[in-house]
Amino acid sequence: MGLRSKLLVCATLECESKEEMMASMEKAKEEGADLVELCIDSMSFSHISEVEHLLKQRILPSIVSFRQNSAKSTCIGDSRKACLQVLRRAIELDVEFVEIELEVASDVVLSELMNKRSNTKIIVSSYLNGGTPSKEKLGNLIACLQCTGADIVKVVIDVIYITDVAPLFHVLAHCQVPLIARAVGDRGLISQLLGPKYGALLVWGSLGGNSIPGLLSLVSIKQVYKLDYVNSDTKVFGVISNPVSHSKGPLLHNPAFRHTGYNGVYVPLLVDNIKEFFRVYSCNDFAGFSVGIPHKEEAVRCCDEVHPLAKCIGAVNTIVRRPTDGKLVERRVANGEAAIASPVSGKTFVLVGAGGAGRALAFGAKNRGARVVIFNRNFERAKALAEAVSGEALPIEHLDKFCPENGMILANASAVGMQPNTSQTPVSKEALESYELVFDAVYTPRNTRLLQEAAEVGATVVSGVEMFVRQALGQFKLFTGGLAPEDFMRKVVLEQF
CATH class of the missing domain: 3.40.50.10860 (Leucine Dehydrogenase, chain A, domain 1)
Structure with a gap:
């Protein structure tokens, strides 16, 4: 929309007391927030003076908000009265922004707030729950918000699918007034990550690396994504997965x-x-x-x-x-076959998992002259893959007892052992004694239980991190049309994994 001069990163603070609010504000400042949203409705307070003290002591530019339907029962009076009292006091104290919900923002209320203010900017917001609106409905809502005369308008929506975020990008790109737009939940995360590409005024982050659906940590925004660099010309790449939060690609x-x-x-x-x-x-x-x-x-x-x-x-x-x-x-892009350093010709190659990664490993092992034996929870999928590579499929229940010979190679291409289920392993420690080499495609964590126990019984182990790095190098070259900075990327992996 051409109105953004500098992307602002905001931390939402929902705390029960003034002391907790102040401590969280200190944390937000340390982690690089440009401003904070003080959700006064989350506080328990009996007198407006408690809120006044908080606002006077703020150490970052602030948005003061008060959502009626989430107000603490112990706050002063009824929620509407408390909301208006808080917003009036914030304006009197020259707080940078106040947010008022569209349902509360009558002509009389907004006129009063605008007449009282000197430097405060007024945000009028709408929170949409239950179903994702179309581009047309969102456009009509934003027009309604704009008609209030607010300095900034704000829309927050629930989404069911990641595709539901697309209308939000459309209105961001075409809105003629400063607009704050956000989709909540894990599938709404790209509304924050890609919002700056479409002209977003600000993005939201969480404190201390806390995991909040649909929100990145402030540290990630500042240090990993550096969204200040994202603009309308930025090309978008990503990892398509479900789940996806474990991915180290970003x-x-x-x-x-x-x-x-x-x-x-x-x-x-x-x-x-x-x-x-x-x-x-x-x-x-x-x-x-x-x-x-x-x-x-x-x-x-x-x-x-x-x-x-x-x-x-x-x-x-x-x-x-x-x-x-x-x-x-x-x-x-090589999908891990080359990560297995030991020659496989003539060896028994035991594969756990018959999905996409497993299929690539099975074909790679077969092409190198291995005897391929496949185990998978869905036995029909194992049989189909075995037929495709002229291999053998066995029920997953037989895996621990499968031992036709010593010196076999094991490759785990399933999700067993991946975060958060790090205590799991596809093969018992006792059964691992039959294997000469064990490869785990899981790379979160780097050293899975499978690899730990394989090393303890004397097998050579290969981490999925090597497969990940090789694949990332190849993909980066394809994405950019140039050479991947291998030394730099390997250094990043050592620091981050």
């Missing part, structure tokens, strides 16, 4: 973009329906994707062009959008 690709001077941002994309995702986010600015569980196989059907090997495997891990015609093109 920790690696975003610093690498900045290191090379490439105008790109790499974001986690929590996708439920990959076909619908590509239908909605179809512009050339959505330029490249890593594909994770459980979408690797369905992604084949979403691509306009697929490498013959990927067709054979039936799964893809990297997609780029060709800028000349916007078509989705699968591009081959």
Whole structure:
């Protein structure tokens, strides 16, 4: 919308007491917040003087808000009366911003607040729950908010799917007044990460690395994503997965973009329906994707062009959008086969998992002359993959007792042992004694229980981190059309993992 001069990062503070509010404000300042939202409705207070003391002692520019339907029962009077009293006092104290809900903002109330203020900016907001509005409905709501005469308008929506965020980007890009827009929940996270691309006035962050659905930590915004650098020309890349919060891709690709001077941002994309995702986010600015569980196989059907090997495997891990015609093109990146350093020719290669990553490993092992044996929770999927690679499938219940020979190779391509379920392992420690080499595609955590126990019984272990790095290097080159900064990216991995 052309109105943003500097992206502001805001921390929302919801605390029960003035003392907690002040401590949280100190924390927000330390972590780089430009301003804070003081949610006065979260406080328990019996007299307006408690709020007054907080506002006088604030150490950061502040938005004072008071949502009626979430006000503490112990606050002064009824919620509407308390809301107006708090906002009036904030304006008298020259607080930088006050937020008033559209339902409260009658002509008389707004006229009074505007007449009282000297420097305070007034935000009129609407919180939409239960169903995602269309572009037209959002546009009409913003027009209604704008008609109040507010300095800034604000819309917060619930979303069910990541595709529901698209109308928010549309209104951000076309709004002619300062607009704060946010989608809440994990699937709404991209409203914050990509908001600056479409002209967002500010983004929201959480304190102390706390995990809040739909919010990044202030530290991530400032140090990993550095959203100040995101603008209308920024190319969007990301990892399509479900779940996706464990992905380390953003920790690696975003610093690498900045290191090379490439105008790109790499974001986690929590996708439920990959076909619908590509239908909605179809512009050339959505330029490249890593594909994770459980979408690797369905992604084949979403691509306009697929490498013959990927067709054979039936799964893809990297997609780029060709800028000349916007078509989705699968591009081959080594998916871990090379990470297994030991020669596999003539060996028994035991694979756990028959998804996209497992299929790539199975084909790679077969091409290197291994006997491939596949275990999977869904036995029918194991049998289908075994047939494709002329291998053998066995029920997952037989895995611990499978021991036709010593010196076998084990590869875990399932999600067993991945955060947060780090105490799990696909194979018992006793059974691991039959294996010469153990590879785990899981890289969060770096040293899984499987790898720890394999090392304890004397097997050579290979972490999924190596597969991740090799894949990231290849993808970065495909995304940017240039060489990946390998030394830099490996240094980042050592620091972050």
